[in-house]
Amino acid sequence: MNTLKIDKCPLCGESHFEEVMTCTDHYASGESFAICRCQHCGFQFTQAAPVEAEIGRYYETPDYISHSDTHKGLMNRVYHWVRRFMLSRKARLIKHHSGLSRGYLLDIGTGTGYFPHFMQEKGWRVSAIEKSLQARQFAKAHFSLDVDSPDILDSYADNSFDVITLWHVMEHLEHLNETWETLSRILKDRGILVIAVPNPTSFDAEKYKEMWAAYDVPRHLWHFTPSAMQQFGAKHNFILCERHPMPFDAFYVSMLSEKYRKSAFPFIKGLIAGTEAWIVSLAKKDRSSSMIYVFRKK
Template identity: 65%
Template sequence: MNKLTIKSCPVCGSTQLERALTCVDHYASGEVFHLCRCQNCGFLLTQDFPVEAEIGRYYETPDYISHSDTRKGAMNSVYHWVRSYMLKRKARLVMHEAHRREGRLLDIGTGTGYFADTMRRQGWQVEAVEKNEGARKFAKEHFNLDVKPDTALSDYEPASFDVITLWHVMEHLEHLNETWERLYSLLTEKGVLIVAVPNCSSYDAQKYGAYWAAYDVPRHLWHFTPSTIHHLAANHGFIMAERHPMPFDAFYVSMLTEKHMRHSCAFLRGMFTGTLAWFSSLVRKERSSSMIYVFRKKKETDR
């Protein structure tokens, strides 16, 4: 298998990378992967991960819910319930941050298409891209969405979208800096970029260490904190306009972590940790299990 070894930090360029954690792929392979931390800026990344052309098999499991839409088990039932609530919240957030009730939206990594369908029903002109063929097929069959493969990103004209969303997608993308450059190009001058990613400085990440399910190696290549994603965005001409906690994520991630650790009563243990994480994020939202970041293009006077 061809693997990619990162020689320098994609955020600050430093070559001082040190091994920080050793994690196991609990979903698909049982393989071990190492996380390295940049000694200069603190950015955390998965080292020696499968190259883009070969990583697909690590997603080929019925348990990978964003592609399979499985409802099997209590934890996935919780996921679906929370998703129904969050779809409405995400739609409101998009319209609030974009200062408009309709417009042109691109959803990258749309999965099975729930969010794209929600925004289309709100009157938005929606384009959606997704790498996984099975997920694209689901979106077509259930929502009549013509979701394009991820290669279609290069086909859109510059300044095509008022809003671009990536809901738990950025951590999967091999070509990190190239993606941010493309996002900048595709947005209008007053456009809004909304990115949701796990937060490896969260309460639950600190509690569980290498077992934290949101490390999700090797599918998650990059592991962000509020500081490191702010730095990365600034490198590509964006300013962080707002950030919002996603406290519900702590419940699902904690339950999944407890399952991976093979603890008895994983559901209840996860609920308990999720509750503690919830209260932690109320005090300090940057401790939330996942965060939603809102970015806008820098004005020329700011650059």
């Protein structure tokens, strides 16, 4: 297996790292991967993950919900309930920050197509990108959405989109800085970039440590703290306008983490931990399980 060896920090360019922990891929392979931290800027990443051309098999499981849309099991049913709630919230957030009721929107890593379909029904002209053929076929069959593969991203013209969204996608992208550069090029000057990622400084991340399900190695290559996300934006000519907590993520992530721990009654224990995390995030949003970041061009 060819692996992605990180020898320079993608955020600061330094090359002195320390291993923070070793996490297990509970989802697909049972393999273990090291999470390292840059000693200069503190950015964390998964070391020696499979390269992009070979990582596909780590997504090939009927339980990988963003690709399969499975309703199997109580926790996946919770995921679907939260997703329905979040679709409306995402649409309101976009309208508030863009000042638009409709326009040109690009959703990257669209999964099975629920979000672009929802926005299309609200009058937006939507383009969508997804690397999973299975997920693209689902979106076509269920929503009549023509979802493109990732190789189309570089072909978009400059200043093409009013809004670009990546919902839990940035942490998967091997070519991190190159993607940021492309996003800056294809976003309109008055457009907004919306990125949602897990937060390794959250209450639930600190509670579960290496068992935290949102580390999701090796599929998650990068682990963005709020500070790191702001610095990446600044590095690529973006200003962070606002950040929003995603407190519901803590419930799903905590349930999965309890399952990985092989706890008795993982749903109940995860529900309790998720409630604790939600209460903490009310007082300090940067401790939320996941965060939404809204950027504009400088």
